[in-house]
Amino acid sequence: MNINEHEHVIEVTDLRRVYGGGFEAVRGISFSVERGEVFALLGTNGAGKTSTVELLEGLARPAGGRVRVLGHDPCAERDVVRPRTGVMLQEGGFPSELTVAETARMWAGCVSGARPEGQSLSANPRRPPAGRALRRPVRVIARRRSALVAEPRGRFGNAASVRAGRRSAGGGLRTGSEVLELVGLAGKAGVRVKQLSGGERRRLDLALALLGDPEVLFLDEPTTGLDAEGRRDTWELVRGLRDTGTTVLLTTHYLEEAEGLADRLAILHEGRIAAAGTPAEVTAAQPARISFELPEGYFLGDLPPLADMGVSGHEVDGRVVRLRTRQLQRAATGLLVWAEGAGVELRRLDVRSASLEEAFLGIAREASGAAEKTAKEYAA
Amino acid sequence: MSGTVTTPAGRMTALARAELTLLGRSRGTLVAALFVPLVLPFSVWSATKDMDLEKSGLTVGTVVLPAAIGFSLLFAVYGALVGVFTARREELVLKRLRTGELRDTEILAGSALPSLATGLVQSLLLAVGCTVLLDLPAPRAAHLAVLALLLGLVLCACLAAVTSAFTRTTESSQVTTLPVMFVSMLGSGMAVPLEVLPDRVASVCELLPLTPVITLVRGGWTGELSAYEALGPVMTALAWTALGVFAVQRWFRWEPRR
Numbered sequence: 001m002n003i004n005e006h007e008h009v010i011e012v013t014d015l016r017r018v019y020g021g022g023f024e025a026v027r028g029i030s031f032s033v034e035r036g037e038v039f040a041l042l043g044t045n046g047a048g049k050t051s052t053v054e055l056l057e058g059l060a061r062p063a064g065g066r067v068r069v070l071g072h073d074p075c076a077e078r079d080v081v082r083p084r085t086g087v088m089l090q091e092g093g094f095p096s097e098l099t100v101a102e103t104a105r106m107w108a109g110c111v112s113g114a115r116p117e118g119q120s121l122s123a124n125p126r127r128p129p130a131g132r133a134l135r136r137p138v139r140v141i142a143r144r145r146s147a148l149v150a151e152p153r154g155r156f157g158n159a160a161s162v163r164a165g166r167r168s169a170g171g172g173l174r175t176g177s178e179v180l181e182l183v184g185l186a187g188k189a190g191v192r193v194k195q196l197s198g199g200e201r202r203r204l205d206l207a208l209a210l211l212g213d214p215e216v217l218f219l220d221e222p223t224t225g226l227d228a229e230g231r232r233d234t235w236e237l238v239r240g241l242r243d244t245g246t247t248v249l250l251t252t253h254y255l256e257e258a259e260g261l262a263d264r265l266a267i268l269h270e271g272r273i274a275a276a277g278t279p280a281e282v283t284a285a286q287p288a289r290i291s292f293e294l295p296e297g298y299f300l301g302d303l304p305p306l307a308d309m310g311v312s313g314h315e316v317d318g319r320v321v322r323l324r325t326r327q328l329q330r331a332a333t334g335l336l337v338w339a340e341g342a343g344v345e346l347r348r349l350d351v352r353s354a355s356l357e358e359a360f361l362g363i364a365r366e367a368s369g370a371a372e373k374t375a376k377e378y379a380a
Numbered sequence: 381m382s383g384t385v386t387t388p389a390g391r392m393t394a395l396a397r398a399e400l401t402l403l404g405r406s407r408g409t410l411v412a413a414l415f416v417p418l419v420l421p422f423s424v425w426s427a428t429k430d431m432d433l434e435k436s437g438l439t440v441g442t443v444v445l446p447a448a449i450g451f452s453l454l455f456a457v458y459g460a461l462v463g464v465f466t467a468r469r470e471e472l473v474l475k476r477l478r479t480g481e482l483r484d485t486e487i488l489a490g491s492a493l494p495s496l497a498t499g500l501v502q503s504l505l506l507a508v509g510c511t512v513l514l515d516l517p518a519p520r521a522a523h524l525a526v527l528a529l530l531l532g533l534v535l536c537a538c539l540a541a542v543t544s545a546f547t548r549t550t551e552s553s554q555v556t557t558l559p560v561m562f563v564s565m566l567g568s569g570m571a572v573p574l575e576v577l578p579d580r581v582a583s584v585c586e587l588l589p590l591t592p593v594i595t596l597v598r599g600g601w602t603g604e605l606s607a608y609e610a611l612g613p614v615m616t617a618l619a620w621t622a623l624g625v626f627a628v629q630r631w632f633r634w635e636p637r638r
Contacts, residue, residue: 057479058479059475059478059479078483079481082480082481083385083386083481087476087479087480089472089475089476089479091472092471092472092473092476093471093472093473093475093476093477094471094473094476095398095402095467095468095471095473096471097401097402097405097406098398098401098402102398102401103398105394105397105398106394106395106397106398107394107480108394109386109390109391109393109394109395109397110386110391110394110395110477110480110481110482111386111480111481112385112386112481113385
């Protein structure tokens with residue numbers, strides 16, 4: 001069967017996961033990820049991100065619904081799926097007394113497509129380089145071109161080397177030292193895992209997930225515990241992998257990470273998908289915001305009718321007024337013209353377009369019991 | 381060789397190699413695994429040499445050697461592996477390994493290989509040592525002894541995985557291993573041969589997990605166990621192994637309790 005028939009590399013339908021104690025961590029979610037896409041599962045702690053990813057990785061069976069990775073059930077058909085996936089768990093997973101090199105060697109021995117150290121390059125019959133090139137969707141190339149122009153010179157090997165290395169015959173990422181080089185851990189080869197910093201362990205985990213050049217990568221909070229530079233290096237690495245056709249599913253609670261890295265994302269909340277789409281789509285579904293302090297002696301009723309300014313909802317907190325609108329320019333103009341006419345200064349004026357952060361916080365706010373209030377505002 | 385597709389044997393070898401390195405770096409496990417089984421037989425020997433063994437048809441050698449092999453299985457295999465399985469679970473290594481191509485059985489078997497090899501080599505050395513030092517004649521039914529050793533190794537690895545399922549931390553494994561260790565040392569014919577125990581007690585002790593191994597090793601050297609008589613212990617050992625496999629499938633934990 002030709003794998004190109006499965007454009008959906010990951011398909012999840014009405015997925016449920018229930019833990020032993022009866023806690024339902026995943027409550028019927030559906031989404032799909034296309035080949036060469038970076039898909040982010042965004043959510044607060046306990047939203048069900050890891051529970052979902054573990055089902056995709058085939059670590060557990062769902063209580064209901066269906067998971068397909070590369071067209072197969074990751075549990076029942078693990079022999080077909082596992083050699084083509086790479087996994088980075090949320091934490092740990094390495095014996096603390098082994099050195100970095102020993103850990104890489106051990107893992108390389110367990111991964112199809114990996115090569116023992118020092119062996120000459122040989123074409124991988126399972127994944128010819130030509131297949132790689134073919135699988136790479138054209139639309140990917142145009143995307144994020146600008147982001148790729150500025151290559152970081154961080155501790156990671158140049159992210160461009162991912163692309164260059166993989167285009168060479170037989171591809172790169174075949175030996176432990178190659179992947180360690182890529183994440184900038186080559187100099188730590190002889191160091192015991194227990195002596196690594198938290199960030200270095202994350203990079204080791206990422207390196208091993210890349211061994212064997214997997215078609216699908218599952219990264220569970222890949223940048224948690226990394227400093228700003230390490231985080232940016234990881235992003236570049238993920239983009240480089242995506243550009244060579246690797247499908248990446250990652251979880252994160254960093255909004256900027258999802259916004260900057262993901263082609264599409266889903267915000268998980270209490271085991272359900274609260275919002276999904278491209279970062280732009282998810283953001284567009286959110287209202288823009290204007291907040292300011294009411295001038296001394298003025299009340300809300302002194303403003304022009306809110307509905308006429310295109311304001312869809314408002315909150316008053318002491319003297320601070322917060323307005324929501326889907327017509328930011330109209331609302332802001334209305335407000336400023338009024339202020340000009342009344343000859344007052346709007347202190348602490350803050351006008352901002354919708355952002356993923358707003359979407360995310362909006363979802364969190366609904367959780368904290370404000371759901372009713374928000375609904376009323378929108379009805380107004 | 382292109383090394384592009386892994387095999388179960390290849391994966392287990394890679395895992396076993398890492399575990400061997402780890403075994404070499406774990407001083408506590410090394411001492412318990414390498415020296416205890418070499419020291420304890422001396423206490424059995426000093427207790428046995430004054431015992432009247434004539435009427436039970438035993439010699440000092442046929443009492444000390446099975447006991448020594450029992451100690452090796454208990455300390456080098458069982459005790460060491462409870463620690464290994466528990467430590468790997470605590471470090472989330474088991475979970476990490478399960479995300480890859482290794483199957484569950486391969487993970488357990490691969491991790492167990494270095495300890496199993498230690499137990500095997502140690503038992504062979506003990507057999508040579510007892511032969512030389514205690515004037516033990518060559519085994520009359522060597523196949524029984526070999527069978528016993530293989531059954532013992534598999535059974536101890538199984539029991540270790542089961543015990544580890546009920547062990548939260550590596551520290552607590554020093555306590556959770558005690559029941560199997562004590563019961564085996566006292567009741568499985570290691571410290572005291574079953575032949576010198578009252579019949580009723582002996583027939584209960586025959587059902588303990590390690591008793592068949594000790595009985596078969598002893599029978600291998602004395603040659604006094606007929607094929608029919610050997611069948612009982614073999615079946616008992618197989619039954620314990622089957623029970624162990626079932627228990628591992630049912631209760632083994634791949635992630636720490638959180």
